[in-house]
Amino acid sequence: MTAMPALAQPQIDPTLAPYWAYAADFADAAPDERPLDGFDADFAAQRCKAYRQRILDISQQVSALHVAPAFSCVEIVDLVYNDLMRFGPGRTAADIGPDVFLMSKGHGCMIQYAILEDRGVLDREDLDAYCRPDGRLGAHPDYGTPGIAAATGSLGHGMGLAVGMAQAEKMQQSDSRVFLVLSDGECQEGSTWEAAMMAGNLGLENLVAFVDCNDWSGLERMSEAHRAFHPLREKFAAFGWEAVDAPGHDAEAIREKVLNREGGKPFVVICRTVKGRGVEFMENAPIWHYRSPNPAEYSTAIHGLTEIRN
């Protein structure tokens, strides 16, 4: 009997700042002390580069993972966690803060894991044991994992859950906000619109959603194969939402839209993004939906990472 070959260890380039260098900055200051108008776009871009690097590192430990779906929403999820959301004590023991984050496109959860690690909610060991039987993180977020508000993975569930959560917060006179990240593909699910209509009916001002419009469903381009899918913003507006468009890798632009909302309704930002953004050969290449780069591809990817501003 031959021994199983050891999994390749990530070849981390020592000239690159390690992702956890950024975590130290958070450790020094209570996160919820950071003012909302203190958004540092340069720092955010560095942080997002580091998150992409961390995800690529993890890719070397497993045979496959959802890299490209995570890379299209790095800037969105970073903005939510590291700027819009308040950390600290929440209403339930499992909360990481008064606000709730829900990753409806569960397959994008690598970026959520990287950020939760950065924020100290998950341990480095958790991510190192990603998709291993001795770890607790799977390819879709699981309820019960620290920082994970709901189990997602089946598309079209997040909107209903988030609407229920936002309504429950409102019913309990809490000032919590629910942040929701959806894929464009799951806006094809009828269940998304059932719940979106309820959010409009209920005037859930405390619900803030982002649609990661990377224009790729599993099989083909949304804009080509599903020509009635767009315009999306008008559809949400017709369902009683305040809806805006934004360039999805420009955190400052998205942030401005959120902070300048009129209010009184649920709010959604339709974010134009690029699937696989940050690694040139992964961008808009369907094969990278669920695949790990080989060592040579990993090296190319790591050295090609830049600080993305829009």
Added chain:
Amino acid sequence: MRNCFADVFYDLAKADPRLCVVVADISPAGSIAKFRNEFPDRFLNTGVAEQAMIGMAAGMAQRGLRPFAYTIATFALYRPFEFIRDDLAYQNLPVTVVGVGGGVTYSTLGATHHAMEDIAIATAVPNLSVIAPCDPAEAAAATRWCAEQTGGPVYLRLGKAGEPSLTDTAAPWEFGKIRRLTGGLAPEVAGGDVAIFGYGPVLQLGFDLKERLAARGEKATIYSCHTLKPFDEAGAIAALRAHDRAIVIEETTPTGSLGRMLKALAYEHRILTPIEAFSLKDEFIHLYGPHQDLLAAHGLTVEAMERRLGV
């Protein structure tokens, strides 16, 4: 039955602000209307949108509330099935899904409104408890249990209104335990010639059959198997062993039924008590009329049972 549910819910909800109701465009029965008037903020109607009903109930439970999702059984379970599975059961949230009109209760409305396979479907899902009370008093006890438990999701299968009481002389209702309805209040299993198992209002037929059996000198004991999941295997084994034969009466299709469950249990435990199972047929029957006529078309009458049993 549904009015009893509503009365108990209303009483408990007055004291527990976490209890709330999410319906999908169904007019709330009796006291639920009173609850709606008194606590309009805790009554939500998603409209004709059952996936939203279940998804929202899950989200509300995750943020500290105890929702009851309520509509006709087919729309409560079948339409949003994957939401029940993923949102409620996978996450193991304390949400009660109330399905009214279990079986072929809505006998004039056609099979679109018949929850014929709901027991099989609901009991197949991990974490999901399944309760089907046989009369208003059992519905009340089950509702109380659902409102007070925190363990996980429940599918509560109710009939409609006006069901007769079958449990006046039975020991108290207990979740997860089969309940002897005849032969006195003592908790231990009573022996005898025939054990009749069943759940839901159709268990009335068990009482009718018991009389017919008595006329020819056979003593029958009736058991309400109100909790289909988790099933009281120990109780059922003891009851099977204590009788010479067993009869199962239920208003569901055969696959995944109580009858099949008891036969499997008997086989696993080498129990040789013969089991005769009566259920709905594995058929859509295009008959419109009173509930008992549709049950008759499925072979669920005391006469049809007598014929098959050779009484």
